[in-house]
Amino acid sequence: MLPIGQLLLLAVVVPVAVRAKADFSAWTPATVTASNGAKNLVGNTAWTAWFKNGNQDLRTQAQPEITRCTGPTSNVWGASFDDGPAEGTPVLLDYFDKKNLQATFWVIGAHVAKRPELLVRAYQSGHQIGIHTWTHPRLREISDDEIIAELVYSARAVYAVIGVYPKYFRPPYGNVDDRVRNLAALVGMTSVIWSKDSQDWQNTHSASLNTVVPSNFRTWLSSGSTLDISLQHDLEQDEGQVAVTAMNMLLDAGRVIKPLSECIGDDTPYDNPILSRFFETSGLYSDRWGTNDFDFDRKALSSATSTVSASISATLFNTSTAIATQTLVVAADAVVKTATKSSTGDSVIVTLWSLLFLALLF
Numbered sequence: 001m002l003p004i005g006q007l008l009l010l011a012v013v014v015p016v017a018v019r020a021k022a023d024f025s026a027w028t029p030a031t032v033t034a035s036n037g038a039k040n041l042v043g044n045t046a047w048t049a050w051f052k053n054g055n056q057d058l059r060t061q062a063q064p065e066i067t068r069c070t071g072p073t074s075n076v077w078g079a080s081f082d083d084g085p086a087e088g089t090p091v092l093l094d095y096f097d098k099k100n101l102q103a104t105f106w107v108i109g110a111h112v113a114k115r116p117e118l119l120v121r122a123y124q125s126g127h128q129i130g131i132h133t134w135t136h137p138r139l140r141e142i143s144d145d146e147i148i149a150e151l152v153y154s155a156r157a158v159y160a161v162i163g164v165y166p167k168y169f170r171p172p173y174g175n176v177d178d179r180v181r182n183l184a185a186l187v188g189m190t191s192v193i194w195s196k197d198s199q200d201w202q203n204t205h206s207a208s209l210n211t212v213v214p215s216n217f218r219t220w221l222s223s224g225s226t227l228d229i230s231l232q233h234d235l236e237q238d239e240g241q242v243a244v245t246a247m248n249m250l251l252d253a254g255r256v257i258k259p260l261s262e263c264i265g266d267d268t269p270y271d272n273p274i275l276s277r278f279f280e281t282s283g284l285y286s287d288r289w290g291t292n293d294f295d296f297d298r299k300a301l302s303s304a305t306s307t308v309s310a311s312i313s314a315t316l317f318n319t320s321t322a323i324a325t326q327t328l329v330v331a332a333d334a335v336v337k338t339a340t341k342s343s344t345g346d347s348v349i350v351t352l353w354s355l356l357f358l359a360l361l362f
Contacts, residue, residue, distance in 0.1 A: 076262075135150065
């Protein structure tokens with residue numbers, strides 16, 4: 001036995017897989033200016049042909065839009081927020097953390113590239129993540145190739161940060177038709193819109209925002225509306241703030257706030273084997289990564305119970321910039337998907353060894 005006062009440190013080495021925060025500094029898809037002035041992604045005919053001509057074993061028929069919850073109880077409400085991660089996202093994440101509730105965040109690929117730490121935080125908090133395209137176009141007005149590109153790039157951005165491929169998407173403006181639905185189905189996605197529009201987007205940066213949105217929710221609740229999926233946004237801070245008011249109104253009225261997957265009874269919202277196959281076996285896609293010179297946002301990981309040092313070993317493919325071995329602070333219970341990310345020869349291998357020191361005082 002050791003003398004009293006002497007400290008014995010036992011080092012326990014535990015392998016934990018985490019996904020390092022993706023660096024998008026060299027990862028901006030090419031865009032083209034349309035006749036209406038909009039910036040649309042440049043489509044890829046080879047991608048479209050691959051999705052249209054293959055995957056017979058994985059395909060399913062395009063489904064009608066999901067617009068409402070189905071349960072499990074009649075007082076369920078599907079709260080959902082478009083256009084993040086952005087200024088309004090932290091407001092909502094703080095609120096939902098305090099209430100121990102989850103919702104659905106429909107993320108824009110270009111915004112994921114700018115604020116990946118917010119996506120990490122939302123996912124770790126149990127919120128559902130869905131695709132909201134890369135440039136927020138009116139999908140009915142762009143080509144097949146452009147629609148496929150919008151969904152593919154956005155899904156890959158989400159995967160780069162949290163390691164999953166969503167199988168649900170929300171078409172911007174609710175602008176969808178059979179062609180869009182069928183193309184999305186080829187990519188393994190189903191369209192989700194809404195049954196209640198809060199109209200926050202029409203009143204952002206206006207005093208009317210704090211009147212219109214609560215008034216709409218008050219009207220719906222007084223009429224006994226249930227099983228709805230509501231449309232709100234987290235692009236601006238004031239949208240996030242008024243959403244907190246709306247969520248409190250729902251709770252006060254006895255509604256149960258749930259993410260989409262729970263309110264429609266789907267426990268596999270990230271089961272998208274078609275996208276996995278495309279990125280891993282098609283040979284048609286290459287990631288473009290920049291220099292990985294950043295740390296995790298510590299505020300975004302404040303809910304984690306412990307932190308450890310992670311050694312990042314990365315091998316890049318099709319880029320002239322090599323990433324050196326670095327150290328960054330991550331949560332021990334951070335995203336624990338696969339430790340290896342590969343795409344057509346690309347690989348970013350992230351390995352975390354957690355050192356747990358147990359002090360025994362004799």
